[in-house]
Amino acid sequence: MEKEDKTKKQPMEFYNMSDFLRGQSSKLITGLSDEDRTAFVLKNGKPVAVLISHERYERLLKAGIDITEY
Incomplete structure (x- = not known):
């Protein structure tokens, strides 16, 4: 089996707003954090x-990218 290429871009995951309303917030956010991932949150099928x-945010800051400026 081939090793996963970390440089290969992967599409971002998405979660529906309803997933958070069903008490899944902690589980979803913890999984995302533990696996150093990013994800869209959708409401009525549209990203919000x-x-x-x-960790990813800290890496962006170290690279000189402050997302709060945009």
């Missing part, structure tokens, strides 16, 4: 937010 792990 992006979740990003804290």
Whole structure:
């Protein structure tokens, strides 16, 4: 079996807003953080937010990218 190529871009996952309303918030956010992933949050099928792990956010800051400026 081939090793996964970390440089290969993967499509972002998505969660529906209803997933958070069903008490799944903690599980979804913890999984995202533990696996250093990002994900869209959809409402009525349209993106309304992006979740990003804290580690990934810190790497962006170290690279000189402050997403709060945009």
